[in-house]
Each structure stands twice: as structure tokens, then as C-alpha cells.
Amino acid sequence: LTTDEKSLRADAVRNRAAILAAATDVFAEHGPKATTEQVAVKAGVAVGTVFRHFPTKEALLAAIMKQSLRRLSELAADGELFDFITQVVDEAASTQTVVEALAQHGVDVEVAHALQGLRDATADLLARAQQAGTVRPEVKIDEVMALLTATSQGALHAGWDRGLRRRTLAIIFAGLSA
Amino acid sequence: LTTDEKSLRADAVRNRAAILAAATDVFAEHGPKATTEQVAVKAGVAVGTVFRHFPTKEALLAAIMKQSLRRLSELAADGELFDFITQVVDEAASTQTVVEALAQHGVDVEVAHALQGLRDATADLLARAQQAGTVRPEVKIDEVMALLTATSQGALHAGWDRGLRRRTLAIIFAGLSA
């Protein structure tokens, strides 16, 4: 029985992960209007299971956001500001939801917390860049986050190609540079 | 008779305008998921009337976009690039849909046309700014439109306040400047 329970729990954990991964894909591809059913199918489970793990569609979206924000925060660690921004924007397409998360406020305490984490990590990169003299000293984290958000959304919705992304970012980087 | 016909048409025209205005407000506030019914209520007409003027919800959205794009194009005429961008971003909040129009492609022939109009008007401003030596010569209209789109979306979704908008744009303008 203990074994059963354990394996059940293991299954549950695996399911949770599968659902989260599936949801990320599905929402990235079809936007937030994608169906819970679609997520369930992609995850290889039944709808009921999705709702057991995430009591609400909104909760599922929040979970995705949290996950993505964490991933971005890790990306920020030990990086360089301009590289980081470039990476985020390049990957925006695969994280539509994150971007929308970045753009929203107050959705959810946990999301807000994760967002703060990303902000802190980015603030570190900014500070370092300013100490290195790469970025003008008067630039504040608020503006950097704003530019990050804006560019990610733009890249995402407008479907900029790699070249346009680079040239657009080049302008922004020029504006940030000392 | 002429008078009668005109007044009939006038009523219809008034309603059409009311619906368009209401739709602009409603969609700006609740996003594209807002109900046609909501629009009707706000416009003070019955749903049927909305559908008589705009046969589809999508058509209604397209009409809003067209209208806003035209407004922006007019704004661009006889202006200065940085002022124009600032204005667009400042007003983004009231034109969520436009921004999304800017970000979409191929929605509708007429919308595409209006979008091209805005692009042309902006291209003029850019050329003039480059001739005046205000903007670097290597900057292309593509990047300017990209920045316009991105910043509008960012300002809109993230709810930047006036100060943040100004500071963020300042960075971008610095990046564009010769």
C-alpha cells in the first residue's frame, strides 16, 4: 500500500509536470483562448486530472507564468545585461504567456513574487553593467524592465524576424549605452 | 424627401458612430473577449443593430482598428518624429485595439491598407528627421515601427505611468539620435 501510495504520488508529480509542459506549449501556440481540453490531450491525461492539479484555468496560467519567470531569472544570473535582454526577446515567441505575465500586475501573489525575482536579477545585471561603464548611470531598473517587456511583446505579437529583432535591440542598446 | 432620407441616414450614421465609439471603449477596457452585447448596451442600441452595421464581431474589431490607424496617420502629418511617437504611446491606453492591429498582419485588406498609411506617414517623419540630422541615417522605418509597436503595447499592458513612459522613450530616442 505504501508502495502504491508512493507510486501514485510519483505519478501525480509526473502528471503535474506533463500538464505544465503541455500547457506551456499549447498556450504558446494558440494563445490564452486555447482549451483546457487541448492541454489535457497534449499532456496525455483527462481533463479531470488537469483540474485536480490546477483548480482553475487561471491557476494553470499563473503556474506557467511562475515557471517561466523563474527560468528567466535563472537566465539572468551570471549573465550580461544586453545578452540577457537579447535572449529574452529571442525566446519571447516560446513564452507568450510569460510576456503577458510580465505585462500584467497583481495577477497572483506568487506570480508577483516571481516577477519580483526577475526584476531583482535584472537589477543586478544593470548594476554590474553600470559599474562596468557599459550603461549610463542614470538608467533605472524600471526603464529596463519596461523596455524588456515592450520588446518581448512586440517581438512576439508582430512576429519580427531575427534581423529586425537585432536591429531594434541595437537601437535600444545604443540608447542605454554610456 | 431628400431631407427625410438624409435624416434616416443621419440616424443610422449616428448609430454607427455610437457603436464604434462604444466598441472602442469596451474593447479597450475589457480586451477582445468583451461581448457584443456589452458593446450594444454601451452604445444604447440592441444587439441586432450592432450586427446590422458590422456583420461580425471581427468586422467590428477591424473597423475600430481602421479608425484608430487613420487617426494616428493624421497625427503623423506635419509632426515631428519624437513628438509623434510620444503622443502615440501616451494615447496607447485608449487604443488597445490599434496597438494590436499594429501588431497583427494580414487581418483584413482595409486594415492592412490603413496600416500601410500609418507606416508611410511615419516614414515621412523619419526621412525628415534624418535630413535634419536628428536621427541616425542608418535607422530604417522597420525598426521605428517595431519600436512604436513595442512601446505602445508595453505602455498599454503594463500600465506605465507618465514618468516611466517619458524615461523609457528617452532611452529609445537617445538610441535613435545621431
Next chain:
Amino acid sequence: LTTDEKSLRADAVRNRAAILAAATDVFAEHGPKATTEQVAVKAGVAVGTVFRHFPTKEALLAAIMKQSLRRLSELAADGELFDFITQVVDEAASTQTVVEALAQHGVDVEVAHALQGLRDATADLLARAQQAGTVRPEVKIDEVMALLTATSQGALHAGWDRGLRRRTLAIIFAGLSA
């Protein structure tokens, strides 16, 4: 003024006829689900005019039925039973509504009256045919009307071609023959 009134009345009469004709065509082509608007367009008038002449869609349908039933009654006059039946069936396609009228009961007093007229005219043909010895004496008008209705509906809905109509009627005529 009198002239005006007269010409107005003349217009009205002309409109009524145009609407009736248009409705016959439209309903024949698209079935009873056709729109009042379609009828109006085909008649070259506005919907309001249709409703001024026929207060209800049902009333319009009833009017068509009456008209068609009268036409068929006239067709029956001075004819021969089998020829008459053949003609009715051949023309069924152009009078879908009539056929449905034939199949309904109690729709409308006036329609019922017109239906009775057709029945009487057919009864005359039957009597004559029986006197001539062409049709068995025990056949009653009820059966003839039933066969007429059935065959018209069948021909209409199933889209029998001319050959099939002829062969099917041949069997029925054989059954009726003395």
C-alpha cells in the same frame, strides 16, 4: 389628390402582385426557410412593404398557397384526369409550397376553401373519367387526392427526373384504370 391616391393604390396593387410573385419564386427555390428579406429584395421593395401587404410570413405563405391552388383548379377545368395529374406532378418542383399546402390541413380558412376548390375540380375529372370507363368505378376522390399529394411531394423532394416521374405515374395510372 384623387389622382395621387389612385396612383398610390395602383402602386400598391402592383407591389402586392410583385411580392406574391417574388415570394413564389423564392420559396420554391429555397424552401420555407427563405427570409422575408429575400422576398423583399426579389420583389424590389423594402421589408416593411412586404409586411404591410402580408402581416405575417405565414400569411404570405398562405397567400401563395391560395394562388397556386387556384391555378391548379383552373388547370383541372376542361382537362383529363391522367393528364392533369401528370401536369401537377411535373410542375411540383415549381410549387413546393403548394404541395405542402396540399399536405397540410386547417392552415387557414381561405386556403382550406381553395383546397376544396381543387378537390372539387379534380372530383369532376374523376367522375368524367369514370363515366368514360377509363377509371374504375370504385375509386374515390380521397384516394386520387392522396395519390396526387404523395406523388407531388415525392417528385419534389426526391428530385425524380422526367423518366422516373413517367414510369411511376404509369404504375399509378395502371392501378386506377378499369
Next chain:
Amino acid sequence: LTTDEKSLRADAVRNRAAILAAATDVFAEHGPKATTEQVAVKAGVAVGTVFRHFPTKEALLAAIMKQSLRRLSELAADGELFDFITQVVDEAASTQTVVEALAQHGVDVEVAHALQGLRDATADLLARAQQAGTVRPEVKIDEVMALLTATSQGALHAGWDRGLRRRTLAIIFAGLSA
């Protein structure tokens, strides 16, 4: 587990059957304009359930047709032509939709198949009747199906009573007889 799955499925199967039965009744009584909601109510389920089983109103109608056509085909097996026709016509009232199915073409592949099944079964009866010398040799299956369709529709829409049905069929049988 197997039992559980089966009982789940059993529930679903029971519902499907209930919906089909309800739909047959409802459409027989109110014609094809009857509401999906009405069907749901009669079946004792929610609308959603109806749509889960039959994704479209049309699909539901097609399912009814298929079912009825199958029932009729079985009726044809091991029977005698005139008896068979009589039965079909007697039961027409309870199968309005079938009759319309008989009258339509190309609605749906499966329906077409079922229709062909009925035609084949009827053709067998016809062949046997002709071999037995009961029916004239030159009669073809096309005409028989045409008569079957026509009479069923007539009986249905015009509400013939039993006596009239018998007398009308008697004429047709006379026409078919050798």
C-alpha cells in the same frame, strides 16, 4: 477497473440511446425545426450532452435517419413486398425523418449507405415478387422506391387515416400487379 470502465461506457451508451430516442420523437412531432434544447429536455440531459454525442444538429438528424433506415431494412428481410410497403407506410408517422431521408440525396455517406441497404433489401423483395408472378416484370426498383417514398410522405404530412392508406395502397398495388 474493467467493470468501472464498462459501467461508465454503459452510462454514456444509455444516454446516447436516450438522446436518439428523444430526438426521433421530437423531430417526428415538431419537424426538423425542433430545438436541440427540446431534444435534451425530452432525453433528460443537458444540451451539452446532446452535443457531446452528436456534434451537430445535422449529425443528430443523420443518426436518426441511419437508425430508421436500418430498422426498415430489417423489416424488409424475409418479408413480402406489398406487406412491407404497407408496414412502412403505416409507420411513416413515427419516422418522419426517415421519410425525409428517403427523399434526400447525398446528405451523408453513412446515411447514403443505409439508404442503399434499404434499397437492396427492397430490390430483393421485388425480385422475389416478380419471380412469383405477383408483380409485373417490367417494374424497376426505382419506381418502387419512388412509390414508397411518395406514399410515406403523403401519409405522413397529410395525416391519412388507416382506411385511406389501405385504399390508396390498393390502387398502387393494382398498378404493380401482373
Next chain:
DNA sequence: TATGAATGAGTATTCATTCAT
């Protein structure tokens, strides 16, 4: 715990009918 069938409120769209012009 997982399943997937059932639920039912919600939404876009149509169309007979009314009524201001």
C-alpha cells in the same frame, strides 16, 4: 487518484416584426 461524461451558463448570429422618418 484518474477518468471522461455531464452540466449549463455564455456567446455570436439570425430573422420576423415594429416604427420613426
Next chain:
DNA sequence: TATGAATGAATACTCATTCAT
């Protein structure tokens, strides 16, 4: 009297969520 815009009830279909198995 004719017009055609406005009305709003009606209807097919969707989808987040619940719950029996």
C-alpha cells in the same frame, strides 16, 4: 404608403468546471 433601420427573442454551439464511476 414605402422605406429600411432598430428591435430582441431565439438558437446552435462552446467550454470551464463538477462528479459519478
